[in-house]
Amino acid sequence: MSQHFKLTGQEFYDSNGLFNVLEIKAEQIVGKDYQALSKFLKKQYNKLILVNHPDKGGNKNRFDQIYKAYQELKKYIKPLESGNPCVKVSVDAESNGRLTAREFHYRRKLFNELKISEEEAVGKDFDGLIAILKRNDCSFGEDLKSYNELQAQIERILLNPNLDNFQRSVQSAKLMQELYQYIAKPSIQLFNYITPLKEKRSLIEEDKKTLALKFIERKNALMLVPKISFLPLAILTTITIGCYFSWWIIALNIIINNASRLLVGHYMKKYANSEISTDEFISKMSYIELSSKLLINYPLAAFSVYLVTINFIANGLTVGGAVLGPLLLLAVLIEMLAPVFSKGCEIYADKHTKDLLEEDPRDRVQKETDLLGRYDPRRLLMPIIMPLVRKCFAEVASKFAERNFDEVKTDMPDVNTEGLSNPQAIEFAQQTV
Structure with missing residues (x-):
């Protein structure tokens, strides 16, 4: 087995600009060998291109920066696998401007x-x-x-x-x-x-980046669905509690929702100004969403169901109970399935983005649910949700199907019909997925 050198602090600072694009700090990778570095780079890269923020995940310039930095860093650390120091390279895919x-x-x-x-x-x-x-x-x-x-x-x-x-x-x-x-x-x-x-x-590389960006943009648009899925439940719980308990709950909801919205806007502004990292931004958004659900949405939903049930036991089936009861249960069901739909959108976009941008064909994802943990309970609901997710992505997926990823001849020489050499850019193994 060949010796595997580790990344030194000097090698990190020699390509500090590229590491900064991927939001990687020295203490995270200095001292790691080639295998550990490759795994860490891929994880960070996949996270950045799929992050749910239009200024980062859905912006073409930012997307190109992340893609190019990842490609250059992979080439940069490649010599470590053979026990050699890192070497700066450029992966700009220039051709002679003729179709291959x-x-x-x-x-x-x-x-x-x-x-x-x-x-x-x-x-x-x-x-x-x-x-x-x-x-x-x-x-x-x-x-x-x-x-x-x-x-x-x-x-x-x-x-x-x-x-x-x-x-x-x-x-x-x-x-x-x-x-x-x-x-x-x-x-x-x-x-x-x-x-x-x-x-x-390179036409193939540019087309794959453009198509991958379409999957990310569609995913970002669909991620709004889970974010507004709580609205039916919030409205119905407010009406239920207002009818059977007290209307002061409306004022409380308005105050808390406005506070959450201001907090979200504050962190989005800081993220847009690069004052916080992608990890911090995702973490803050998750905490705000989780706090809102645990402290407001779920307790109010449980209390609303309790009030409807008590009213049914005391007064039998009333008009209000007949209307609010089924609607409330439907809203609860929507809220329960929304996170599964969200995860389905994420893994569907993740699968196709990996298939487009990963160079090694062995990394191709065969099934969307393979991106879930082995014992993830959402696997049970994915067969129900995934047909809806596929339908939402149908337009972009049809463009994906038009490309001949598997039919391109890998033994084709890089010489065109007019005898002109083709670009010595990216190997075809890096372009097929």
Whole structure:
């Protein structure tokens, strides 16, 4: 067995900027060997790209920073496995700006739909591919013009300082619907796919990052569902206790909810300003949510059920009890299933993000529930919840299915049909999942 060197303090500070992007401190990793470092980096990376905050997990610039830092750090610590010191590397995936055979096969279904053959496409640069696209789709020029105009209009609305967030959302909503109609067209999809060729970037790597970001953004949007799932229960408990006990509970709820909202806003602002780390932010949010449930929501729900039950025993089935009872039980059921739905969304997005961004095919996740602990009780409810989760992710998952992850030929030489060498960027084993 070869000797495994450990990361030194000097090696940490030589790449301190990259470690900072992944929010890693010296005391966490200095002195660890290659295996321990690899495991820690992967854990930290997966946590950062899936964190539930739009400024961190859903922002493309932040996402690219995290992805690039992780790739460079993996290359940086690789020599430790052989007993050598760390070596700085760059993983910027530059190509010669021409479509490779691998990049063609990765989106072969899309090329075939536009009747573009491998022989005429491979080896062409961005302008050459646009010329083929215009020839095969006579409406592409007009579609592209309208697509760019819609993007510019939406950007102007979003950057207009005279509009508040609500006005921006309303004015951009109709334009977004029109934009999505153009995005759905195969010619515009292919245009977006080959656009990185202009900057000589790897199409497969850029496409995988973009698709992974779509899963994260969809997950972040769905995570709002569990956060508002308590509303039916909060409203019904307030009404029940108000009817059978006292309406002072409304004032108490308003005060506590406003206090929680102010506290959440305070920590979100600190996190956005990088005053606290991702771990601290997640921890604070969890504590606030748990405290609210344990101190307010659950005790009030139990008390409401108690009041309805006592009223039923004393007065029999009344109109109020007949209405409030079933609604209250339904609200309790929703609140119980909401955390399972939340976890289902997390592991579904986690699975596909891993499959897209992990380089080693052996790390591919075969089943979503494999990401749960072996004895996690939520495994029992996942078969019920997961079909709903899949339906919520159906649009993004369909894009995932259009890629030929398993069909790209790994023995394909890096030479295009015009005899030009292809990029010496990332090995294909790092691009397939």
